[in-house]
Amino acid sequence: MILSKTTEYALSILSYMATRTDEVYSAEYLFNELKIPRSYLRRLLTGLSKFGFIKSSLGRKGGFVFAKDIKEISFYQIINTMEGADAMNTCLLGFSCCIVDHPCVMHDIWMEARSKMINTLSNTTLADLKEKYQQDLLKNLRSI
Amino acid sequence: MILSKTTEYALSILSYMATRTDEVYSAEYLFNELKIPRSYLRRLLTGLSKFGFIKSSLGRKGGFVFAKDIKEISFYQIINTMEGADAMNTCLLGFSCCIVDHPCVMHDIWMEARSKMINTLSNTTLADLKEKYQQDLLKNLRSI
DNA sequence: ATTAAATACTACAAATAGGTGGCATTTTAT
DNA sequence: ATAAAATGCCACCTATTTGTAGTATTTAAT
Ligand code: SF4
Ligand code: SF4
Numbered sequence: 195m196i197l198s199k200t201t202e203y204a205l206s207i208l209s210y211m212a213t214r215t216d217e218v219y220s221a222e223y224l225f226n227e228l229k230i231p232r233s234y235l236r237r238l239l240t241g242l243s244k245f246g247f248i249k250s251s252l253g254r255k256g257g258f259v260f261a262k263d264i265k266e267i268s269f270y271q272i273i274n275t276m277e278g279a280d281a282m283n284t285c286l287l288g289f290s291c292c293i294v295d296h297p298c299v300m301h302d303i304w305m306e307a308r309s310k311m312i313n314t315l316s317n318t319t320l321a322d323l324k325e326k327y328q329q330d331l332l333k334n335l336r337s338i
Numbered sequence: 339m340i341l342s343k344t345t346e347y348a349l350s351i352l353s354y355m356a357t358r359t360d361e362v363y364s365a366e367y368l369f370n371e372l373k374i375p376r377s378y379l380r381r382l383l384t385g386l387s388k389f390g391f392i393k394s395s396l397g398r399k400g401g402f403v404f405a406k407d408i409k410e411i412s413f414y415q416i417i418n419t420m421e422g423a424d425a426m427n428t429c430l431l432g433f434s435c436c437i438v439d440h441p442c443v444m445h446d447i448w449m450e451a452r453s454k455m456i457n458t459l460s461n462t463t464l465a466d467l468k469e470k471y472q473q474d475l476l477k478n479l480r481s482i
Numbered sequence: 483a484t485t486a487a488a489t490a491c492t493a494c495a496a497a498t499a500g501g502t503g504g505c506a507t508t509t510t511a512t
Numbered sequence: 513a514t515a516a517a518a519t520g521c522c523a524c525c526t527a528t529t530t531g532t533a534g535t536a537t538t539t540a541a542t
Contacts, residue, residue: 257489311455501526
């Protein structure tokens, strides 16, 4: 529901990169496309490299490419990695131990809604995003 | 998924107060029960008054009670009020305008999952919580 | 070789969120 | 009347997140 800006940036970067996986993306290019604050973007990119989503090449003509098949990168993974493990596994109400020593009225309802969302996020990968993007491109071409 | 601590505190306070609506709760009492940092809790309580969820009475024997029927207070309302309007209405990916000028692959899936969650949160009120709490109490008594 | 274009690293600055403490005011009990 | 127990208000402090800037390093083109 509410992701940190950093996580949103990460999703944005990786989603954008996923649309053309053959390309090497420089920080400067991504800055122009995504308008994420320049310096922060650079830090995020090295961060995403360290997390293993992408890898960098140094020097002129250097930049970033995916470090693994984008079929292997789900939205859930990205969010979880960026927000820190278990950010999505805690109680909605933020109670470490439940308020009345047994599940509150929200519990079942919330767990169900949340697990559905987690399923969705787990089952959707950057590859799905790429596919959808390309289909949309085609549709647009046809309608000219 | 990830609510601010402040919102979690608000949920915690109101949920706790909902278990016995006839009582006047002092900040000090709630502090002992909920272990929310004392000074911050006091600020939150006056905040919740301003938002109209509860109302305060001054002086000795003063404290806080609900300002309206708890049937009228949904979890969604609380979260939305505390997080600031529309915190739950923005794109998962945090894009202000979508990355490729048309809905991304996540859109339908995400909107569905989210609207389900919002429905759940909207349809569940503090009154539901109270009811569940009292049923659980009864069950415990019977099993002695 | 030199220069240009890229990332790596790092120390710092700014903004936001979370938390504290003190003093004023109100009400009730004695 | 006075003291005690409560909230209201406010200025400040601390921690975390977000953002900046500069220097060092690597690579490719010339
Ligand atoms: S029972 Fe309620 S408070 Fe406890 S973990 Fe479940 S949703 Fe959270
Ligand atoms: S289309 Fe995708 S990026 Fe746009 S609002 Fe929907 S989920 Fe967000």
